[in-house]
Amino acid sequence: MEYITNPQAIEDKSMAIIANQLGPLKLSEAEQKVVMRVVHTTGDVDIAPLVKFHPSAVTAGIEALSQGASIYCDVNMVLTGINKKLLQPRGGQLLCAIHDETVIEEAKRTGETRAMTAFRLLAPQFNGAVIAIGNAPTALFELIKAIEAGICRPALIVGVPVGFVGAAESKELLSTLSVPYITIEGTKGGSTVAVAIINSLLLQMP
Amino acid sequence: MEYITNPQAIEDKSMAIIANQLGPLKLSEAEQKVVMRVVHTTGDVDIAPLVKFHPSAVTAGIEALSQGASIYCDVNMVLTGINKKLLQPRGGQLLCAIHDETVIEEAKRTGETRAMTAFRLLAPQFNGAVIAIGNAPTALFELIKAIEAGICRPALIVGVPVGFVGAAESKELLSTLSVPYITIEGTKGGSTVAVAIINSLLLQMP
Numbered sequence: 001m002e003y004i005t006n007p008q009a010i011e012d013k014s015m016a017i018i019a020n021q022l023g024p025l026k027l028s029e030a031e032q033k034v035v036m037r038v039v040h041t042t043g044d045v046d047i048a049p050l051v052k053f054h055p056s057a058v059t060a061g062i063e064a065l066s067q068g069a070s071i072y073c074d075v076n077m078v079l080t081g082i083n084k085k086l087l088q089p090r091g092g093q094l095l096c097a098i099h100d101e102t103v104i105e106e107a108k109r110t111g112e113t114r115a116m117t118a119f120r121l122l123a124p125q126f127n128g129a130v131i132a133i134g135n136a137p138t139a140l141f142e143l144i145k146a147i148e149a150g151i152c153r154p155a156l157i158v159g160v161p162v163g164f165v166g167a168a169e170s171k172e173l174l175s176t177l178s179v180p181y182i183t184i185e186g187t188k189g190g191s192t193v194a195v196a197i198i199n200s201l202l203l204q205m206p
Numbered sequence: 207m208e209y210i211t212n213p214q215a216i217e218d219k220s221m222a223i224i225a226n227q228l229g230p231l232k233l234s235e236a237e238q239k240v241v242m243r244v245v246h247t248t249g250d251v252d253i254a255p256l257v258k259f260h261p262s263a264v265t266a267g268i269e270a271l272s273q274g275a276s277i278y279c280d281v282n283m284v285l286t287g288i289n290k291k292l293l294q295p296r297g298g299q300l301l302c303a304i305h306d307e308t309v310i311e312e313a314k315r316t317g318e319t320r321a322m323t324a325f326r327l328l329a330p331q332f333n334g335a336v337i338a339i340g341n342a343p344t345a346l347f348e349l350i351k352a353i354e355a356g357i358c359r360p361a362l363i364v365g366v367p368v369g370f371v372g373a374a375e376s377k378e379l380l381s382t383l384s385v386p387y388i389t390i391e392g393t394k395g396g397s398t399v400a401v402a403i404i405n406s407l408l409l410q411m412p
Contacts, residue, residue: 001347001375003343003344003372004372005318006318007319010319010371017370017371018370042248042368042394043369043395043396045393076286080282080283080285080286112211116211138216141209162248162249163220164223164227165210165216166210166216170209188249190249190398192368195283
Protein backbone atom coordinates (compact mmCIF):
# COMPACT_ATOMS: atom_id res chain seq x y z
CA MET A 1 0.00 0.00 0.00
CA GLU A 2 1.24 3.45 -0.99
CA TYR A 3 0.40 6.50 1.08
CA ILE A 4 1.84 9.89 2.01
CA THR A 5 3.72 9.91 5.31
CA ASN A 6 5.07 13.47 5.51
CA PRO A 7 2.83 15.67 7.66
CA GLN A 8 3.28 18.85 5.61
CA ALA A 9 2.68 17.00 2.33
CA ILE A 10 -0.49 15.46 3.81
CA GLU A 11 -1.81 18.86 4.91
CA ASP A 12 -0.94 20.54 1.60
CA LYS A 13 -2.65 17.83 -0.45
CA SER A 14 -5.63 17.84 1.89
CA MET A 15 -6.12 21.61 1.63
CA ALA A 16 -5.81 21.44 -2.18
CA ILE A 17 -8.52 18.73 -2.34
CA ILE A 18 -10.78 20.73 -0.02
CA ALA A 19 -10.31 23.96 -2.00
CA ASN A 20 -11.20 22.07 -5.15
CA GLN A 21 -14.31 20.47 -3.61
CA LEU A 22 -15.60 23.69 -2.07
CA GLY A 23 -15.12 25.94 -5.09
CA PRO A 24 -15.29 29.72 -4.64
CA LEU A 25 -16.82 30.96 -1.36
CA LYS A 26 -18.27 34.42 -0.68
CA LEU A 27 -15.82 34.99 2.14
CA SER A 28 -12.64 36.91 2.86
CA GLU A 29 -9.40 34.98 2.37
CA ALA A 30 -8.93 34.72 6.15
CA GLU A 31 -12.49 33.40 6.62
CA GLN A 32 -11.95 30.86 3.81
CA LYS A 33 -8.92 29.52 5.66
CA VAL A 34 -11.06 28.98 8.76
CA VAL A 35 -13.77 27.17 6.77
CA MET A 36 -11.18 24.95 5.05
CA ARG A 37 -9.69 23.92 8.38
CA VAL A 38 -13.16 23.07 9.71
CA VAL A 39 -13.76 20.83 6.68
CA HIS A 40 -10.24 19.36 7.09
CA THR A 41 -10.94 18.40 10.70
CA THR A 42 -14.41 16.90 10.16
CA GLY A 43 -14.00 15.29 6.72
CA ASP A 44 -17.39 16.88 6.06
CA VAL A 45 -17.74 19.15 3.03
CA ASP A 46 -21.40 19.84 3.88
CA ILE A 47 -20.35 21.75 6.98
CA ALA A 48 -18.73 24.57 4.92
CA PRO A 49 -21.88 26.63 4.18
CA LEU A 50 -22.96 26.35 7.84
CA VAL A 51 -19.96 28.30 9.17
CA LYS A 52 -21.12 31.83 10.07
CA PHE A 53 -18.91 34.83 10.85
CA HIS A 54 -19.64 38.11 12.57
CA PRO A 55 -18.09 40.62 10.09
CA SER A 56 -15.15 41.48 12.34
CA ALA A 57 -14.70 38.04 13.95
CA VAL A 58 -11.58 36.80 12.19
CA THR A 59 -9.77 40.14 12.44
CA ALA A 60 -10.71 40.55 16.10
CA GLY A 61 -9.70 36.98 16.93
CA ILE A 62 -6.32 37.15 15.20
CA GLU A 63 -5.57 40.52 16.80
CA ALA A 64 -6.55 39.38 20.30
CA LEU A 65 -4.51 36.16 20.08
CA SER A 66 -1.50 38.05 18.67
CA GLN A 67 -1.60 40.33 21.67
CA GLY A 68 -1.72 37.51 24.21
CA ALA A 69 -5.44 37.11 24.88
CA SER A 70 -6.31 34.09 27.01
CA ILE A 71 -8.53 31.32 25.68
CA TYR A 72 -11.30 29.91 27.89
CA CYS A 73 -12.54 26.45 26.82
CA ASP A 74 -15.76 24.71 27.87
CA VAL A 75 -14.17 21.22 27.92
CA ASN A 76 -10.69 19.77 28.20
CA MET A 77 -10.70 18.20 24.72
CA VAL A 78 -10.75 21.73 23.27
CA LEU A 79 -7.89 22.79 25.52
CA THR A 80 -5.88 19.70 24.55
CA GLY A 81 -6.21 20.32 20.81
CA ILE A 82 -5.24 24.00 20.71
CA ASN A 83 -1.76 24.67 19.30
CA LYS A 84 0.30 25.67 22.33
CA LYS A 85 3.47 26.26 20.31
CA LEU A 86 1.70 29.11 18.53
CA LEU A 87 -0.24 30.44 21.53
CA GLN A 88 2.36 30.48 24.28
CA PRO A 89 4.98 32.79 22.69
CA ARG A 90 2.25 35.49 22.53
CA GLY A 91 1.55 35.10 26.24
CA GLY A 92 -2.02 33.76 26.10
CA GLN A 93 -3.19 31.40 28.82
CA LEU A 94 -5.32 28.36 28.03
CA LEU A 95 -8.00 27.70 30.66
CA CYS A 96 -10.77 25.20 31.39
CA ALA A 97 -12.44 24.98 34.79
CA ILE A 98 -14.72 21.98 34.23
CA HIS A 99 -12.70 19.75 36.58
CA ASP A 100 -12.18 22.38 39.33
CA GLU A 101 -13.42 21.25 42.74
CA THR A 102 -15.51 24.43 43.20
CA VAL A 103 -17.24 23.82 39.87
CA ILE A 104 -17.89 20.13 40.57
CA GLU A 105 -19.36 20.91 44.02
CA GLU A 106 -21.49 23.79 42.77
CA ALA A 107 -22.83 21.74 39.82
CA LYS A 108 -23.74 18.91 42.19
CA ARG A 109 -25.61 21.39 44.38
CA THR A 110 -27.59 23.00 41.52
CA GLY A 111 -28.03 19.93 39.30
CA GLU A 112 -26.83 21.99 36.34
CA THR A 113 -24.04 21.11 33.89
CA ARG A 114 -20.44 21.62 34.99
CA ALA A 115 -19.69 23.52 31.78
CA MET A 116 -22.33 26.21 32.50
CA THR A 117 -21.33 26.35 36.16
CA ALA A 118 -17.70 26.95 35.17
CA PHE A 119 -18.70 29.67 32.72
CA ARG A 120 -20.90 31.42 35.27
CA LEU A 121 -18.02 31.54 37.74
CA LEU A 122 -15.43 32.60 35.12
CA ALA A 123 -17.53 35.18 33.24
CA PRO A 124 -16.12 38.25 35.05
CA GLN A 125 -12.65 37.28 33.66
CA PHE A 126 -13.84 37.09 30.03
CA ASN A 127 -13.18 40.74 29.03
CA GLY A 128 -10.93 40.75 25.97
CA ALA A 129 -10.56 36.96 26.05
CA VAL A 130 -11.22 34.43 23.32
CA ILE A 131 -13.92 31.88 24.23
CA ALA A 132 -13.95 28.40 22.70
CA ILE A 133 -17.11 26.35 23.22
CA GLY A 134 -17.06 23.00 21.41
CA ASN A 135 -19.39 20.92 23.45
CA ALA A 136 -21.94 22.45 25.80
CA PRO A 137 -24.88 24.58 24.63
CA THR A 138 -25.52 25.40 28.32
CA ALA A 139 -22.09 27.09 28.52
CA LEU A 140 -22.93 29.21 25.47
CA PHE A 141 -26.34 30.18 26.90
CA GLU A 142 -24.61 31.14 30.17
CA LEU A 143 -22.04 33.24 28.30
CA ILE A 144 -24.74 35.06 26.33
CA LYS A 145 -26.58 35.83 29.59
CA ALA A 146 -23.37 37.24 31.11
CA ILE A 147 -22.76 39.44 28.05
CA GLU A 148 -26.35 40.71 28.06
CA ALA A 149 -26.03 41.45 31.79
CA GLY A 150 -22.92 43.54 31.08
CA ILE A 151 -20.65 41.19 33.07
CA CYS A 152 -18.13 40.72 30.24
CA ARG A 153 -17.28 41.45 26.64
CA PRO A 154 -14.98 38.84 25.06
CA ALA A 155 -12.81 39.72 22.05
CA LEU A 156 -14.18 36.70 20.15
CA ILE A 157 -16.59 33.84 20.80
CA VAL A 158 -16.00 30.60 18.93
CA GLY A 159 -19.36 29.05 19.75
CA VAL A 160 -19.77 25.65 18.11
CA PRO A 161 -21.52 23.41 20.67
CA VAL A 162 -22.89 20.23 19.17
CA GLY A 163 -26.06 18.18 19.41
CA PHE A 164 -29.80 17.99 19.41
CA VAL A 165 -30.73 19.71 22.68
CA GLY A 166 -30.11 23.46 22.75
CA ALA A 167 -27.12 23.56 20.39
CA ALA A 168 -28.87 25.04 17.36
CA GLU A 169 -30.87 27.43 19.60
CA SER A 170 -27.82 28.67 21.51
CA LYS A 171 -25.90 29.28 18.28
CA GLU A 172 -28.83 31.13 16.70
CA LEU A 173 -28.94 33.40 19.74
CA LEU A 174 -25.17 33.91 19.53
CA SER A 175 -25.52 35.14 15.95
CA THR A 176 -27.77 38.00 17.12
CA LEU A 177 -25.02 39.47 19.36
CA SER A 178 -22.86 42.46 18.45
CA VAL A 179 -19.84 40.70 20.01
CA PRO A 180 -17.57 39.06 17.37
CA TYR A 181 -18.47 35.38 16.96
CA ILE A 182 -17.78 32.39 14.73
CA THR A 183 -20.42 29.66 14.77
CA ILE A 184 -21.88 26.67 12.91
CA GLU A 185 -25.60 26.71 12.11
CA GLY A 186 -27.66 23.74 13.28
CA THR A 187 -26.73 20.61 15.19
CA LYS A 188 -23.14 20.13 13.94
CA GLY A 189 -20.02 21.33 15.75
CA GLY A 190 -17.86 19.80 18.45
CA SER A 191 -14.52 20.05 20.19
CA THR A 192 -12.51 19.29 17.05
CA VAL A 193 -14.36 22.07 15.21
CA ALA A 194 -13.67 24.61 17.98
CA VAL A 195 -10.00 23.57 17.91
CA ALA A 196 -9.83 23.86 14.11
CA ILE A 197 -11.20 27.43 14.20
CA ILE A 198 -8.86 28.58 16.99
CA ASN A 199 -5.82 26.93 15.38
CA SER A 200 -6.65 28.52 12.03
CA LEU A 201 -6.65 31.96 13.71
CA LEU A 202 -3.36 31.16 15.50
CA LEU A 203 -1.82 30.09 12.17
CA GLN A 204 -2.94 33.38 10.61
CA MET A 205 -1.28 35.60 13.22
CA PRO A 206 1.20 38.04 11.65
CA MET B 207 -34.64 31.94 27.15
CA GLU B 208 -35.68 28.49 28.37
CA TYR B 209 -33.34 25.53 28.10
CA ILE B 210 -32.53 22.28 29.89
CA THR B 211 -29.64 22.58 32.33
CA ASN B 212 -29.52 19.11 33.91
CA PRO B 213 -26.86 16.93 32.24
CA GLN B 214 -28.80 13.65 32.52
CA ALA B 215 -32.00 15.26 31.21
CA ILE B 216 -30.03 16.72 28.26
CA GLU B 217 -28.53 13.33 27.40
CA ASP B 218 -31.85 11.49 27.74
CA LYS B 219 -33.69 13.98 25.52
CA SER B 220 -30.82 13.95 23.03
CA MET B 221 -30.81 10.16 22.73
CA ALA B 222 -34.62 10.11 22.31
CA ILE B 223 -34.40 12.66 19.47
CA ILE B 224 -31.59 10.68 17.79
CA ALA B 225 -33.48 7.35 18.10
CA ASN B 226 -36.50 9.01 16.54
CA GLN B 227 -34.49 10.53 13.66
CA LEU B 228 -32.57 7.33 12.88
CA GLY B 229 -35.51 4.93 12.95
CA PRO B 230 -34.85 1.18 13.11
CA LEU B 231 -31.28 0.08 12.27
CA LYS B 232 -30.17 -3.40 11.19
CA LEU B 233 -27.80 -3.67 14.14
CA SER B 234 -27.57 -5.36 17.52
CA GLU B 235 -28.76 -3.30 20.48
CA ALA B 236 -25.15 -2.79 21.61
CA GLU B 237 -24.11 -1.62 18.12
CA GLN B 238 -27.08 0.76 17.97
CA LYS B 239 -25.91 2.37 21.21
CA VAL B 240 -22.50 2.99 19.64
CA VAL B 241 -24.04 4.54 16.51
CA MET B 242 -26.33 6.77 18.59
CA ARG B 243 -23.39 8.08 20.60
CA VAL B 244 -21.48 8.84 17.38
CA VAL B 245 -24.47 10.85 16.11
CA HIS B 246 -24.80 12.52 19.53
CA THR B 247 -21.17 13.67 19.44
CA THR B 248 -21.15 14.94 15.85
CA GLY B 249 -24.68 16.35 15.53
CA ASP B 250 -24.61 14.56 12.19
CA VAL B 251 -27.41 12.09 11.44
CA ASP B 252 -25.85 11.27 8.04
CA ILE B 253 -22.90 9.61 9.74
CA ALA B 254 -25.07 6.75 11.13
CA PRO B 255 -25.11 4.48 8.05
CA LEU B 256 -21.34 4.94 7.63
CA VAL B 257 -20.48 3.23 10.94
CA LYS B 258 -19.21 -0.30 10.18
CA PHE B 259 -18.69 -3.13 12.67
CA HIS B 260 -16.69 -6.32 12.49
CA PRO B 261 -19.28 -8.89 13.71
CA SER B 262 -17.58 -9.47 17.06
CA ALA B 263 -16.25 -5.92 17.57
CA VAL B 264 -18.63 -4.62 20.24
CA THR B 265 -18.56 -7.84 22.28
CA ALA B 266 -14.77 -8.08 22.04
CA GLY B 267 -14.32 -4.43 22.97
CA ILE B 268 -16.64 -4.52 25.98
CA GLU B 269 -15.03 -7.74 27.22
CA ALA B 270 -11.48 -6.43 26.83
CA LEU B 271 -12.24 -3.13 28.58
CA SER B 272 -14.10 -4.94 31.40
CA GLN B 273 -10.99 -7.04 31.99
CA GLY B 274 -8.65 -4.06 32.17
CA ALA B 275 -7.32 -3.81 28.61
CA SER B 276 -5.22 -0.71 27.96
CA ILE B 277 -6.26 1.85 25.36
CA TYR B 278 -3.65 3.25 22.97
CA CYS B 279 -4.65 6.56 21.33
CA ASP B 280 -3.12 8.20 18.25
CA VAL B 281 -3.53 11.75 19.60
CA ASN B 282 -3.99 13.39 22.98
CA MET B 283 -7.47 14.76 22.22
CA VAL B 284 -8.70 11.14 22.14
CA LEU B 285 -6.97 10.36 25.42
CA THR B 286 -8.46 13.49 27.02
CA GLY B 287 -12.04 12.62 26.07
CA ILE B 288 -12.12 9.00 27.22
CA ASN B 289 -14.11 8.42 30.42
CA LYS B 290 -11.48 7.70 33.07
CA LYS B 291 -14.03 7.17 35.84
CA LEU B 292 -15.29 4.12 33.97
CA LEU B 293 -11.91 2.89 32.69
CA GLN B 294 -9.69 3.14 35.75
CA PRO B 295 -11.63 0.87 38.17
CA ARG B 296 -11.14 -1.97 35.63
CA GLY B 297 -7.38 -1.39 35.60
CA GLY B 298 -6.94 -0.23 31.98
CA GLN B 299 -4.17 2.23 31.19
CA LEU B 300 -4.70 5.10 28.76
CA LEU B 301 -1.67 5.79 26.57
CA CYS B 302 -0.56 8.19 23.83
CA ALA B 303 3.08 8.53 22.79
CA ILE B 304 2.79 11.38 20.28
CA HIS B 305 4.58 13.85 22.55
CA ASP B 306 7.32 11.44 23.72
CA GLU B 307 10.85 12.71 23.08
CA THR B 308 11.84 9.47 21.30
CA VAL B 309 8.88 9.79 18.95
CA ILE B 310 9.48 13.47 18.22
CA GLU B 311 13.18 12.84 17.46
CA GLU B 312 12.50 9.78 15.31
CA ALA B 313 9.76 11.57 13.34
CA LYS B 314 12.10 14.50 12.70
CA ARG B 315 14.72 12.07 11.41
CA THR B 316 12.38 10.19 9.05
CA GLY B 317 10.12 13.10 8.01
CA GLU B 318 7.09 10.89 8.77
CA THR B 319 4.13 11.76 11.00
CA ARG B 320 4.57 11.50 14.76
CA ALA B 321 1.38 9.43 15.03
CA MET B 322 2.73 6.68 12.74
CA THR B 323 6.14 6.81 14.40
CA ALA B 324 4.53 6.33 17.82
CA PHE B 325 2.44 3.41 16.55
CA ARG B 326 5.47 1.72 14.97
CA LEU B 327 7.34 1.91 18.27
CA LEU B 328 4.36 0.81 20.39
CA ALA B 329 3.03 -1.99 18.15
CA PRO B 330 4.70 -4.86 20.06
CA GLN B 331 2.64 -3.81 23.13
CA PHE B 332 -0.71 -3.91 21.31
CA ASN B 333 -1.63 -7.58 21.99
CA GLY B 334 -5.03 -7.66 23.65
CA ALA B 335 -5.22 -3.87 23.78
CA VAL B 336 -7.90 -1.53 22.48
CA ILE B 337 -6.64 0.92 19.84
CA ALA B 338 -8.32 4.29 19.31
CA ILE B 339 -7.32 6.20 16.17
CA GLY B 340 -9.29 9.42 15.69
CA ASN B 341 -6.97 11.51 13.64
CA ALA B 342 -4.11 10.01 11.66
CA PRO B 343 -4.59 7.66 8.68
CA THR B 344 -0.82 7.04 8.79
CA ALA B 345 -1.16 5.54 12.29
CA LEU B 346 -3.90 3.20 11.04
CA PHE B 347 -1.80 2.14 8.01
CA GLU B 348 1.13 1.48 10.37
CA LEU B 349 -1.05 -0.60 12.69
CA ILE B 350 -2.40 -2.68 9.78
CA LYS B 351 1.18 -3.33 8.63
CA ALA B 352 2.14 -4.47 12.14
CA ILE B 353 -0.86 -6.83 12.33
CA GLU B 354 -0.12 -8.28 8.89
CA ALA B 355 3.52 -8.78 9.93
CA GLY B 356 2.34 -10.74 12.98
CA ILE B 357 3.77 -8.16 15.42
CA CYS B 358 0.50 -7.73 17.34
CA ARG B 359 -3.16 -8.63 17.58
CA PRO B 360 -5.26 -6.02 19.39
CA ALA B 361 -8.58 -6.97 21.01
CA LEU B 362 -10.34 -4.15 19.14
CA ILE B 363 -9.41 -1.38 16.72
CA VAL B 364 -11.52 1.76 16.75
CA GLY B 365 -10.18 3.18 13.51
CA VAL B 366 -11.88 6.45 12.59
CA PRO B 367 -9.17 8.75 11.20
CA VAL B 368 -10.55 11.76 9.38
CA GLY B 369 -9.84 13.65 6.19
CA PHE B 370 -9.16 13.64 2.50
CA VAL B 371 -5.69 12.09 2.28
CA GLY B 372 -5.53 8.39 3.13
CA ALA B 373 -8.39 8.29 5.65
CA ALA B 374 -10.97 6.52 3.47
CA GLU B 375 -8.29 4.18 2.07
CA SER B 376 -6.90 3.22 5.48
CA LYS B 377 -10.39 2.52 6.82
CA GLU B 378 -11.32 0.43 3.78
CA LEU B 379 -8.19 -1.66 4.36
CA LEU B 380 -9.07 -1.99 8.05
CA SER B 381 -12.45 -3.45 7.14
CA THR B 382 -10.74 -6.34 5.32
CA LEU B 383 -8.98 -7.53 8.51
CA SER B 384 -10.10 -10.44 10.66
CA VAL B 385 -9.23 -8.44 13.80
CA PRO B 386 -12.32 -6.85 15.44
CA TYR B 387 -12.75 -3.25 14.26
CA ILE B 388 -15.22 -0.38 14.34
CA THR B 389 -14.83 2.21 11.59
CA ILE B 390 -16.55 4.99 9.63
CA GLU B 391 -16.63 4.71 5.84
CA GLY B 392 -15.27 7.63 3.83
CA THR B 393 -13.73 10.92 4.91
CA LYS B 394 -15.65 11.51 8.17
CA GLY B 395 -14.39 10.59 11.64
CA GLY B 396 -12.22 12.39 14.16
CA SER B 397 -11.11 12.42 17.76
CA THR B 398 -14.60 13.09 19.12
CA VAL B 399 -15.92 10.10 17.14
CA ALA B 400 -13.20 7.77 18.49
CA VAL B 401 -14.00 9.00 22.01
CA ALA B 402 -17.75 8.48 21.51
CA ILE B 403 -17.21 4.87 20.40
CA ILE B 404 -14.85 4.01 23.27
CA ASN B 405 -17.08 5.71 25.86
CA SER B 406 -20.14 3.88 24.55
CA LEU B 407 -18.30 0.57 25.06
CA LEU B 408 -17.21 1.63 28.56
CA LEU B 409 -20.82 2.56 29.40
CA GLN B 410 -21.96 -0.86 28.21
CA MET B 411 -19.61 -2.82 30.47
CA PRO B 412 -21.49 -5.22 32.76
